[in-house]
Amino acid sequence: MSVKVAIIMGSKSDLNVMQDAADVLKELGVDYEITVVSAHRTPERMFSYAKSAADRGLKVIIAGAGGAAHLPGMVASLTHLPVIGVPVKSSNSIDGWDSLLSILQMPNGIPVATVALNAAKNAGLLAAQILATADEYLAQNLINYKEDLKNKVEESAKQMKNEGYPSDFE
Structure with missing residues (x-):
C-alpha cells in the first residue's frame, strides 16, 4: 500500500x-x-x-x-x-x-x-x-466516476418523464 x-x-x-x-x-x-x-x-x-x-x-x-x-x-x-x-x-x-x-x-x-x-x-x-x-489508471477511474454521475442524471430525467412530469427536452 x-x-x-x-x-x-x-x-x-x-x-x-x-x-x-x-x-x-x-x-x-x-x-x-x-x-x-x-x-x-x-x-x-x-x-x-x-x-x-x-x-x-x-x-x-x-x-x-x-x-x-x-x-x-x-x-x-x-x-x-x-x-x-x-x-x-x-x-x-x-x-x-x-x-x-x-x-x-x-x-x-x-x-x-x-x-x-x-x-x-x-x-x-x-x-x-x-x-x-x-496516473492513467486513476484518470480512467475518474472518467468512469463522472460517466456514472451523468448516467444517474439521465436516468432520473427518464424516470420523471415516465412518471408524467412534463418536459419537451430530450
Whole structure:
C-alpha cells in the first residue's frame, strides 16, 4: 500500500464530515491515511505531521477544521504539498462562516484549495484529480466516476418523464 493522500481533521468530531473524502478515495482506488491533528491543541504534532508528509510519500493533504479553522493554512505553511481545506460546520462555529473564511482567506504565498462547507467528498475528488495528472489508471477511474454521475442524471430525467412530469427536452 502506497499512501498518497492524507486526511486530517482538527477533532474526531469532524470525522462524520471527513469520512466522505475517505469513502470517495476508496471508491476510486486511492490509498489514504486519516487522523486527528489539531492546530491548537497539538501544535507540535501538526508541525511534525506537515513537515514529514512529503518524506513519507504523501502527495496531497486534505485538512478539515471547524471554528477558527487554522489547520489547513498552518499545514500549508509547513509543506510544499497541495493542501485542500474543508471548512466544517461545527458545534462552535458561526453557521460555518468562520471556518469557511478562515480557510478561504489565506495570504498570498500560502495557497489552500478550498471546497464548500462540509464538502469533504469534493476534497477527495480534487485530491484524486491532482494525482490523476500522473496516473492513467486513476484518470480512467475518474472518467468512469463522472460517466456514472451523468448516467444517474439521465436516468432520473427518464424516470420523471415516465412518471408524467412534463418536459419537451430530450
